[in-house]
Amino acid sequence: MQHIIGTECILYDRVCTGCGECDLCDLDPTKVCDNCGKCLDLKDYATIKIDKIITDPEGEKGDE
Numbered sequence: 919m920q921h922i923i924g925t926e927c928i929l930y931d932r933v934c935t936g937c938g939e940c941d942l943c944d945l946d947p948t949k950v951c952d953n954c955g956k957c958l959d960l961k962d963y964a965t966i967k968i969d970k971i972i973t974d975p976e977g978e979k980g981d982e
Contacts, residue, residue, distance in 0.1 A: 921936045943949040944957040
């Protein structure tokens with residue numbers, strides 16, 4: 919991750935100080951995160967709720 923000092927910190931309510939804490943693994947703080955996903959507790963599958971099916975090729979834009 920690129921740290922831009924002075925931008926908003928993604929972990930704390932402050933500006934980025936370049937500390938690098940956001941790059942550390944949540945499960946093993948001595949390791950740099952490698953995006954393994956183990957901390958996300960994902961199952962073998964994921965679901966998405968569908969609340970609407972739009973059959974008009976123009977979508978809902980044509981209703982304006």
